[in-house]
Amino acid sequence: MSTSRPAILLFRNDLRLSDHAALTAACADGRPVICLFVNDPRPADPMGAAQRWWLHLSLTALAAQIELLGGQLVLRSGPTQTVLSQVIAETGAVEVHWSRRYTPKAIAADTVLKTRLKAQGIRAESHTGRYLFEPWQVATKSGTPFRVFTPFWRACLAQLDQVSPALPIPSGLTFHHDLPSDDLPDWGLLPMRPNWAAGFAPHWVPGEAGALVRLDHFLSARAQGYADGRDFPAEARVSNLSPHLQMGELTPRQILASLRRAEVTGDVGDRDATKFLAEVGWREFAAYLLYHTPSLPEAEFQPKFVPFPWRDTPSDLVAWQRGQTGYPIVDAGMRELWQTGTMHNRVRMIAASFLIKHLRVNWRAGLSWFHDTLLDADVASNAASWQWVAGCGADAAPYFRIFNPITQAGKFDPNGTYIRRWVPELAALPDKYLGAPWQAPAAILSDAKVIMGTTYPHPIVDHANARTAALAAFKAL
Numbered sequence: 001m002s003t004s005r006p007a008i009l010l011f012r013n014d015l016r017l018s019d020h021a022a023l024t025a026a027c028a029d030g031r032p033v034i035c036l037f038v039n040d041p042r043p044a045d046p047m048g049a050a051q052r053w054w055l056h057l058s059l060t061a062l063a064a065q066i067e068l069l070g071g072q073l074v075l076r077s078g079p080t081q082t083v084l085s086q087v088i089a090e091t092g093a094v095e096v097h098w099s100r101r102y103t104p105k106a107i108a109a110d111t112v113l114k115t116r117l118k119a120q121g122i123r124a125e126s127h128t129g130r131y132l133f134e135p136w137q138v139a140t141k142s143g144t145p146f147r148v149f150t151p152f153w154r155a156c157l158a159q160l161d162q163v164s165p166a167l168p169i170p171s172g173l174t175f176h177h178d179l180p181s182d183d184l185p186d187w188g189l190l191p192m193r194p195n196w197a198a199g200f201a202p203h204w205v206p207g208e209a210g211a212l213v214r215l216d217h218f219l220s221a222r223a224q225g226y227a228d229g230r231d232f233p234a235e236a237r238v239s240n241l242s243p244h245l246q247m248g249e250l251t252p253r254q255i256l257a258s259l260r261r262a263e264v265t266g267d268v269g270d271r272d273a274t275k276f277l278a279e280v281g282w283r284e285f286a287a288y289l290l291y292h293t294p295s296l297p298e299a300e301f302q303p304k305f306v307p308f309p310w311r312d313t314p315s316d317l318v319a320w321q322r323g324q325t326g327y328p329i330v331d332a333g334m335r336e337l338w339q340t341g342t343m344h345n346r347v348r349m350i351a352a353s354f355l356i357k358h359l360r361v362n363w364r365a366g367l368s369w370f371h372d373t374l375l376d377a378d379v380a381s382n383a384a385s386w387q388w389v390a391g392c393g394a395d396a397a398p399y400f401r402i403f404n405p406i407t408q409a410g411k412f413d414p415n416g417t418y419i420r421r422w423v424p425e426l427a428a429l430p431d432k433y434l435g436a437p438w439q440a441p442a443a444i445l446s447d448a449k450v451i452m453g454t455t456y457p458h459p460i461v462d463h464a465n466a467r468t469a470a471l472a473a474f475k476a477l
């Protein structure tokens with residue numbers, strides 16, 4: 001077949017040009033490539049509102065990058081299958097390539113898509129790239145899926161040298177031109193009236209270039225001390241790469257390659273590199289768990305937790321969402337999330353534990369809020385993490401581990417920098433009382449201009465009572 005007929009690269013959550021196996025395959029025979037992104041009204045995994053903001057900027061960056069190479073990012077709206085058929089009819093395209101997706105709904109959608117395209121005589125191929133390992137590549141000696149992280153990761157590390165090197169942007173890439181394309185602003189991905197995402201911009205540079213700069217900066221300037229520093233939310237020790245990874249602007253293979261280089265130059269020491277890579281491993285493990293347990297976002301991984309007596313208290317959920325629980329470390333995290341689109345991992349654990357165990361609100365309500373507000377919202381990592389905190393997940397924290405939001409604040413935010421940043425109404429309190437302002441003597445509250453119940457809420461539950469009640473409910477299961 002003539003190689004002048006184009007190949008379509010269907011972009012989804014892989015908005016980059018380097019280390020892109022599907023792009024490399026699309027142009028391998030010298031075919032001109034149609035770079036297509038479809039705004040599907042019924043996507044397999046709908047994005048949350050925060051992530052739609054990111055998508056707008058990431059598509060803008062990708063379009064500019066493709067234009068620099070002399071091409072066009074074609075934007076179309078409609079069911080993916082219909083749009084593909086239209087583009088094939090308009091251009092005579094004979095191949096469609098895409099990066100493999102791993103959530104149950106996306107797998108189902110892509111299987112149907114592939115079958116239909118093949119029935120039309122189109123070569124349809126999915127390609128690897130999102131993870132270091134395919135979920136079917138890692139198994140116990142008896143061939144069953146791992147349920148515990150440590151042996152899973154050990155098995156991954158044993159195969160790490162088989163991970164193929166990251167691919168460059170293909171050279172000699174040519175493009176099919178001048179196709180009608182939607183105007184991105186018409187898709188309404190950015191919030192307007194009110195623009196609640198206004199605070200996001202200073203923190204992020206969506207797009208492949210932003211991702212690579214962030215990775216370089218992290219490895220050269222911040223990763224030293226990661227193993228210990230990563231638990232302290234006020235410190236700039238973590239990479240903040242998760243939204244880039246989630247949108248596929250960067251691959252774990254690229255992280256691995258850069259990390260190895262940074263180890264050689266001495267920018268990152270062994271202990272920090274091992275810890276950082278293991279965190280990337282948790283991302284792999286979450287995707288792996290979801291692949292092997294498709295019900296993970298909906299159903300307790302350990303069925304004994306199914307009858308847990310959740311409380312139906314919408315006002316508690318709202319107080320938590322708004323950062324008005326009266327527990328400063330929880331409130332700081334929830335406000336950081338609202339204002340920046342992310343929350344530090346340590347505080348995610350504390351805030352999630354507070355919702356589930358102190359308030360006994362169903363973990364699915366927290367998962368859903370995180371899905372809507374996190375820029376890195378990921379079906380697998382979000383579900384695996386919520387179930388981990390709830391105690392009902394694979395390899396989960398034991399149910400009796402109830403984070404104490406007062407001692408956690410003292411331990412992980414000892415100087416109160418993080419709490420003062422996000423809960424400024426408490427900024428003038430001495431460090432000692434920042435984790436539990438209601439314990440401060442009246443004179444100290446007054447000096448700090450804190451009026452409990454007015455400028456800052458009273459705690460919505462008493463820690464000791466809430467802990468006892470949660471333990472009793474869990475024990476009764």
Ligand SMILES: Cc1cc2nc3c(=O)[nH]c(=O)nc-3n(C[C@H](O)[C@H](O)[C@H](O)COP(=O)(O)OP(=O)(O)OC[C@H]3O[C@@H](n4cnc5c(N)ncnc54)[C@H](O)[C@@H]3O)c2cc1C
Pocket residue numbers: 230238239240241242243245246276279280281282283284286343344345346348349352370374376377378379381382383385386389
């Ligand atoms: C309740 C809860 C919900 C979460 N929801 C998500 C989510 O929707 N999407 C998401 O990407 N992460 C989620 N996480 C995991 C973790 O909090 C974030 O990945 C991390 O905070 C991202 O920051 P970073 O990029 O600076 O991480 P770094 O510490 O720099 O780690 C590097 C990368 O490793 C991965 N990673 C790190 N920790 C974890 C983890 N515990 N689980 C899975 N991957 C991890 C991320 O891709 C991250 O970018 C959740 C954690 C909790 C407790």
